[in-house]
Amino acid sequence: MTAKVFIDGEVGTTGLQIRARLENRPDITLISLPEEHRKSRLARIGAFGEADVAILCLPDAAVHEITPDLAEMPVRVIDASTAHRIDPDWVFGFAEMAPGQRARIAGAKRVSNPGCYSTGAIALIRPLIDAGMIAPDHPVTINALSGYTGGGKSMIAEFEGGTVSGGFVYGTSQKHKHLPEIVAHTGMTRKPIFVPQVGHFAQGMIVQVPLHLATGGPAAAFAALQAHYAAGGSVEVVERAELGDRIDPQRLNGTNRMQLTVDGDPATGATVLIAVLDNLGKGASGAAVQNLDIMLGLDTA
Structure with a gap:
């Protein structure tokens, strides 16, 4: 049936x-x-x-x-x-x-x-809040790069019609429509600073969350992500090397997968959480x- x-x-x-x-x-x-x-x-x-x-x-x-x-x-x-x-x-x-x-x-x-941006942001931030690694009121910054299809027909027409020659940053007023769902579904009590960008490519997305972690640094963040997504599904936690020296935002295009990884400096605790997904797929x-x-x-x- x-x-x-x-x-x-x-x-x-x-x-x-x-x-x-x-x-x-x-x-x-x-x-x-x-x-x-x-x-x-x-x-x-x-x-x-x-x-x-x-x-x-x-x-x-x-x-x-x-x-x-x-x-x-x-x-x-x-x-x-x-x-x-x-x-x-x-x-x-x-x-x-x-x-x-x-x-x-x-x-x-x-x-x-x-939403596409919020899928990556929630996937990265919620596990660390749930694990007690960052407080709900921790000041968080989210940087993200998306293909232009995320902007719908009007933005597609701008890029494919030659109106836009490169990419751009937007939403710096901190009123982006994805912010409420990011706050609601991560458990955050302080609204993060979110800086989205659009690149001159159709599909694909990278979301990055830089953090200073006093305890454990990148290794502890990676372990928290692994534990949170141990059940599998469409979310995969991978070693940083698997994504290559230059992370391609289009690497998962045409799929419903999302890959998460962590980079940074263990000596200082400087940590970067990274999510890659297709903004028209898992996003x-x-x-x-x-x-x-x-x-x-x-x-x-």
Whole structure:
């Protein structure tokens, strides 16, 4: 028996990627609306009513507009927007984040898909807070580099149309939309300083968290990550040498994997936590499909 899935917003960047990952699977039947009906509320409600699981690939405002209509419907929902990532009534869809998170996703009716930057940041910071290596109010800085597809159709057009000749730094006002979920799901009580950058490449991402660790330094941080992710899944803790002298942000493109490592100076305790992932894979569409599989009982990793 196949599961029926409706992607609301299937022609956007994330929606197209999710569709591509699902359209040839024999265990999934995709519900799709004709182009002329994609913005019809009545047609969309009909598709939600037919689906076992719906994936919302919409702007936040559109998500808030449609979700009240879904409240009494049996369809289960994955929201790929920012709208519900800190909503306690929605389960955060990062299966490897903490013990029991996969089970919570499996039993949930409403799942919020994590953001790309926040997936890497949470993966690095939460294990050290849980292990007591850094305090929840520790001043943390997050530096990250992403491919331009993370900015959606408008940014893709800028880069591929030649408007942008190189990369750029943005979000320095510390109002980035991923900050609330980073704070909420790491256990931090102090908002970190977050400096995102966009490079002149389509997909891929590196997230870095530099820290001064008084005890243990890089080795202790690496051990904490290994212990936290011992159960496996899509997150792998690897030796720094495995990533090479120059870390390629595109090394995991096309996958739902994330690799974590640690570098630094043991003599001083200067430590750099590093995460590499595909911003459209584990950072977006790959995570949505992983959450879908968990909800349908198809992913037991």
